[in-house]
Amino acid sequence: MKLLIIGSGGREHAIAKKLLVSPKVSTVFCAKGNIGMKKDGIQLVDISEENHEALIFFAQQNKIDWTFVGPEIPLLNGIVDDFQAAGLKIFGPNKAAASIEGSKEFAKKLMEDNEIPTADYEVFTDYQAACAYVKEKGAPIVIKADGLAAGKGVTVALTLAEALQALTEMMADHRFGKSGDKVVVEEFLSGEEFSLLAFVRNEKVYPMVVAQDHKRAYDGDRGPNTGGMGAYSPVPQISTEIVESAVEKILKPAAAGMIKNQTPFTGILYAGLIATANGPKVIEFNARFGDPETQIVLPRLTSDLAEIISDLLNDQEPELTWSDQAVVGVVLAAEGYPGDYQKGLAVPEFEDLTVYYAGIVDDQGMMRSSGGRVLLAAAEASTIAKAQKKVYQALIKADTTGYFYRKDIGAKAQK
Ligand code: AMP
Numbered sequence: 273m274k275l276l277i278i279g280s281g282g283r284e285h286a287i288a289k290k291l292l293v294s295p296k297v298s299t300v301f302c303a304k305g306n307i308g309m310k311k312d313g314i315q316l317v318d319i320s321e322e323n324h325e326a327l328i329f330f331a332q333q334n335k336i337d338w339t340f341v342g343p344e345i346p347l348l349n350g351i352v353d354d355f356q357a358a359g360l361k362i363f364g365p366n367k368a369a370a371s372i373e374g375s376k377e378f379a380k381k382l383m384e385d386n387e388i389p390t391a392d393y394e395v396f397t398d399y400q401a402a403c404a405y406v407k408e409k410g411a412p413i414v415i416k417a418d419g420l421a422a423g424k425g426v427t428v429a430l431t432l433a434e435a436l437q438a439l440t441e442m443m444a445d446h447r448f449g450k451s452g453d454k455v456v457v458e459e460f461l462s463g464e465e466f467s468l469l470a471f472v473r474n475e476k477v478y479p480m481v482v483a484q485d486h487k488r489a490y491d492g493d494r495g496p497n498t499g500g501m502g503a504y505s506p507v508p509q510i511s512t513e514i515v516e517s518a519v520e521k522i523l524k525p526a527a528a529g530m531i532k533n534q535t536p537f538t539g540i541l542y543a544g545l546i547a548t549a550n551g552p553k554v555i556e557f558n559a560r561f562g563d564p565e566t567q568i569v570l571p572r573l574t575s576d577l578a579e580i581i582s583d584l585l586n587d588q589e590p591e592l593t594w595s596d597q598a599v600v601g602v603v604l605a606a607e608g609y610p611g612d613y614q615k616g617l618a619v620p621e622f623e624d625l626t627v628y629y630a631g632i633v634d635d636q637g638m639m640r641s642s643g644g645r646v647l648l649a650a651a652e653a654s655t656i657a658k659a660q661k662k663v664y665q666a667l668i669k670a671d672t673t674g675y676f677y678r679k680d681i682g683a684k685a686q687k
């Protein structure tokens with residue numbers, strides 16, 4: 273099989289790498305990908321993920337068996353609808369189904385209609401009304417811009433002043449543009465956070481092993497929210513019962529609800545969950561694989577990812593098996609991220625770690641940093657403690673001048 277992956281980050285690197293393991297796969301193209309992926313034999317295609325027409329032409333010319341979409345933007349732009357209209361196979365939700373991620377209001381209504389446990393919320397388009405509601409509810413409280421705001425549209429406000437400031441920035445100062453015209457004000461949920469992803473085809477849900485991301489920039493969950501600074505799997509403090517309850521009460525009703533909505537979902541469904549005292553509750557749905565969760569979860573998959581996707585596209589039962597190994601992955605970010613950061617840094621090498629490249633460019637054949645999150649370095653071992661030790665020993669030995677990374681990825685699993 274010849275496959276095409278849309279996207280260019282660490283998540284797409286991990287997906288492409290796993291697909292290449294399959295004896296059935298001869299070639300994996302990635303559009304646009306990044307130069308770091310070439311090390312693993314992934315072929316780069318210089319077409320933007322927004323240029324559906326050129327991607328379709330490429331897939332036809334190169335007889336691509338099917339295409340896999342990594343990021344949310346092309347999904348929300350209807351890349352699946354466009355490929356299907358051209359008679360091409362593609363795995364991911366269509367534009368309507370991707371609204372489960374693209375619109376918080378859509379996701380909240382789906383949960384309400386299907387009794388899926390989530391934080392209580394109200395939607396506001398009026399700034400004064402939102403302020404009045406927040407004053408009535410008090411802090412802690414969560415403020416979310418409806419629509420996408422590059423992962424930065426969420427404020428977990430611990431004080432009333434912080435909450436009101438977030439509303440002013442979003443609704444009065446339009447810091448996130450149109451995304452802030454509509455704001456969701458949500459109850460603060462207290463508990464361990466975890467990510468549960470599943471392969472979904474209409475009503476069928478095939479869950480993956482869970483992972484825990486670290487969203488804050490600095491050790492001890494301090495600092496600003498980021499796209500994710502590292503992750504690990506398994507998550508021993510999240511019991512099998514909690515995961516089962518999340519599958520039964522969250523993922524399956526969500527898939528069923530999407531059918532009732534006439535927006536059936538096929539693709540990767542990502543539930544960002546909090547294990548509260550009253551069971552798991554949803555903080556967000558995504559219509560795609562998570563980054564960095566994918567880099568942690570896919571190495572634990574022992575069955576064939578290419579066969580799984582092919583089976584789902586052909587309406588057959590996929591086979592999913594997982595290893596007991598632990599994986600810990602640490603993101604190496606440019607100093608200053610998620611604020612302003614330097615670009616063009618040399619990219620370090622690591623002994624005995626698996627590296628997934630993200631914010632990397634080709635500088636005359638050399639790898640240079642171009643993004644905030646530059647790469648994720650991961651280690652696999654029989655326990656989380658061993659994997660942690662392995663990853664940090666190699667990171668300490670490397671020259672990481674100009675970069676920073678969290679030193680406590682996986683620490684919560686050790687308590
Ligand atoms: P999101 O972009 O929706 O994933 O939110 C970013 C981060 O904010 C999440 O990973 C959580 O750590 C936190 N968060 C979001 N919603 C809530 C909530 N209702 N209660 C507590 N924390 C939340």
Ligand code: GLY
Nearest residue numbers: 485500562563564
């Ligand atoms: N790791 C969080 C996300 O992919 O949305």
